Amino acid sequence: MSEPAPVRKVVVLGGGTAGWITAAMLVREFGAALDIQLVESRALGTIGVGEATVPTIKTLNNGLGLDEKAFIGRVNATFKLGIQFEGWGAEDSCYMHTFGAIGQDRPFCPFHHFFLRARAEGGGGDLWDYSLNYQAAKQGRFAPMRPHPELPRFDYAYHFDAALYAELLRDYSLERGVRTLDALVKDVALDPETGFVRHLVLDSGDTVEGDLFIDCSGFRALLIEKALEVGYTDWDHWLPCDRAIAAQTPLAGEPRPYTRSIAKAGGWQWQIPLQHRMGNGLVYSSGTWDEDEATRVFTEGLEGEPTTKLNHIRFRVGVRQQPWCRNVVAIGLSGGFLEPLESTSIHLVHTAVLRLIWCFPFQGVSDWEIGEFNRQTLHEWGQVRDFIIAHYHLNTRQDSELWRHCASMDLPDSLVHKIGLYRETGKILRECEELFGNPSWLQLFEGQGLRPRQFHPIAAALSPEELAGMLDGIRSTIAKPLAAMPSHGDFLRMLASPG
Numbered sequence: 001m002s003e004p005a006p007v008r009k010v011v012v013l014g015g016g017t018a019g020w021i022t023a024a025m026l027v028r029e030f031g032a033a034l035d036i037q038l039v040e041s042r043a044l045g046t047i048g049v050g051e052a053t054v055p056t057i058k059t060l061n062n063g064l065g066l067d068e069k070a071f072i073g074r075v076n077a078t079f080k081l082g083i084q085f086e087g088w089g090a091e092d093s094c095y096m097h098t099f100g101a102i103g104q105d106r107p108f109c110p111f112h113h114f115f116l117r118a119r120a121e122g123g124g125g126d127l128w129d130y131s132l133n134y135q136a137a138k139q140g141r142f143a144p145m146r147p148h149p150e151l152p153r154f155d156y157a158y159h160f161d162a163a164l165y166a167e168l169l170r171d172y173s174l175e176r177g178v179r180t181l182d183a184l185v186k187d188v189a190l191d192p193e194t195g196f197v198r199h200l201v202l203d204s205g206d207t208v209e210g211d212l213f214i215d216c217s218g219f220r221a222l223l224i225e226k227a228l229e230v231g232y233t234d235w236d237h238w239l240p241c242d243r244a245i246a247a248q249t250p251l252a253g254e255p256r257p258y259t260r261s262i263a264k265a266g267g268w269q270w271q272i273p274l275q276h277r278m279g280n281g282l283v284y285s286s287g288t289w290d291e292d293e294a295t296r297v298f299t300e301g302l303e304g305e306p307t308t309k310l311n312h313i314r315f316r317v318g319v320r321q322q323p324w325c326r327n328v329v330a331i332g333l334s335g336g337f338l339e340p341l342e343s344t345s346i347h348l349v350h351t352a353v354l355r356l357i358w359c360f361p362f363q364g365v366s367d368w369e370i371g372e373f374n375r376q377t378l379h380e381w382g383q384v385r386d387f388i389i390a391h392y393h394l395n396t397r398q399d400s401e402l403w404r405h406c407a408s409m410d411l412p413d414s415l416v417h418k419i420g421l422y423r424e425t426g427k428i429l430r431e432c433e434e435l436f437g438n439p440s441w442l443q444l445f446e447g448q449g450l451r452p453r454q455f456h457p458i459a460a461a462l463s464p465e466e467l468a469g470m471l472d473g474i475r476s477t478i479a480k481p482l483a484a485m486p487s488h489g490d491f492l493r494m495l496a497s498p499g
């Protein structure tokens with residue numbers, strides 16, 4: 001058997017967020033050791049949405065060495081302390097999934113067990129009284145906070161203009177030696193013996209050869225699906241929304257430091273405030289609404305006149321069965337799509353490239369590395385999927401078949417276990433390296449009305465005075481830094497001011 005060919009020339013197909021994140025991370029890590037070329041059709045354009053992130057975006061930017069202040073200015077970013085979910089439990093429910101911690105864990109027991117005990121005894125107040133993120137978000141305040149042993153952890157992500165972010169990463173990559181080609185790929189040539197992609201055929205008739213091809217061609221999935229015919233696992237029986245409408249409106253007033261996600265009979269509507277405008281979208285199920293009805297609901301829900309054409313998008317929720325096949329790695333929308341309820345797509349691009357860097361096939365593509373990459377990728381996608389499904393499942397709405405179906409549908413076993421464990425014991429299971437940790441699951445369960453039957457006995461060991469002292473202490477430590485925080489708008493203006 002012949003030795004696998006070493007990989008030196010990498011071709012990234014697609015210049016959306018996924019393509020440019022991939023190119024930027026590879027060139028940052030490997031520099032001149034690789035010859036990286038990105039092929040994109042500027043005429044075809046990109047999906048044009050994807051403006052909200054999770055806190056790991058800071059790790060990505062730090063890894064690339066981007067300066068936060070310059071980044072914020074360049075991509076018109078605002079700070080995101082969490083997502084406010086309106087109408088997701090009962091129709092009149094409202095809660096926030098914030099990125100910070102809730103209270104402070106004791107060395108051997110998570111905080112929420114103490115809260116659950118206090119509530120069982122008729123006290124404790126509201127869970128979000130113990131969240132600095134929440135209190136700041138609701139007061140429209142923001143300033144980064146250094147970790148402090150007495151404060152609940154504070155954390156944030158960004159809202160930004162995705163097109164400007166892709167441009168920033170494009171400049172970054174080109175400065176470091178990535179080559180780019182604006183051309184339409186018309187065909188893909190496979191090696192008849194190995195089935196590997198040998199080259200791309202452009203509409204000019206020219207070809208682009210490579211050792212490894214990264215498919216960032218978006219929903220078109222030109223390499224992984226059209227050329228290699230790798231299948232797709234649909235998750236629409238758990239996540240029935242399959243359409244979206246997006247448009248921008250002017251920003252009315254100061255930008256809120258959080259995303260809004262408002263449940264509707266046939267789906268949900270988002271509001272993402274940027275420095276200069278509001279990003280809006282409606283995600284809906286075509287089984288509940290046709291396009292006209294969805295458009296009517298969407299435009300009624302806008303807080304101003306749209307300044308852009310309505311962008312109608314169709315999608316299939318699910319994951320590529322083998323995100324890496326032969327010498328093609330699918331990253332971004334070509335590799336799968338989880339609807340944007342928890343703003344996880346850019347994060348999943350970031351972790352996919354981290355994994356690729358970890359098992360980069362310098363000595364040639366190996367089935368061992370492909371297998372491990374695919375195993376980890378599918379595991380990660382399953383974890384994020386479960387978190388999103390739980391939002392739909394734990395609703396008590398009665399206004400449409402969509403919500404009634406979601407409340408009664410069969411769940412993945414992994415999610416049945418997670419929900420059951422919490423309901424029966426108050427314990428939250430966080431698997432190794434899972435994106436969403438205890439505070440995220442806790443806020444989702446609490447916000448959508450899932451009440452556990454028990455709390456951990458460790459919480460029963462405190463005297464009533466000790467318990468009250470602990471809870472009062474956390475509330476009062478939050479109050480001080482909160483009062484000193486500037487408004488979100490003032491903080492952004494401070495960042496924008498010279499010096």
Ligand SMILES: Cc1cc2nc3c(=O)[nH]c(=O)nc-3n(C[C@H](O)[C@H](O)[C@H](O)COP(=O)(O)OP(=O)(O)OC[C@H]3O[C@@H](n4cnc5c(N)ncnc54)[C@H](O)[C@@H]3O)c2cc1C
Pocket residue numbers: 013014015016017018019039040041042044045046047048049050051052053162183184185186216217218219220222244246281313315331332333334340343344345346347
């Ligand atoms: C409704 C919706 C809302 C979303 N919201 C969020 C969010 O809030 N947060 C988040 O993290 N993610 C979000 N996402 C996901 C996010 O938009 C994508 O993950 C991200 O933009 C990456 O897209 P992409 O680069 O894979 O694809 P695209 O942006 O579609 O880019 C595909 C690229 O491939 C090129 N291409 C395709 N075919 C050819 C060809 N034949 N020849 C040459 N070039 C070609 C295109 O020109 C383009 O450059 C959302 C997605 C949807 C659908």
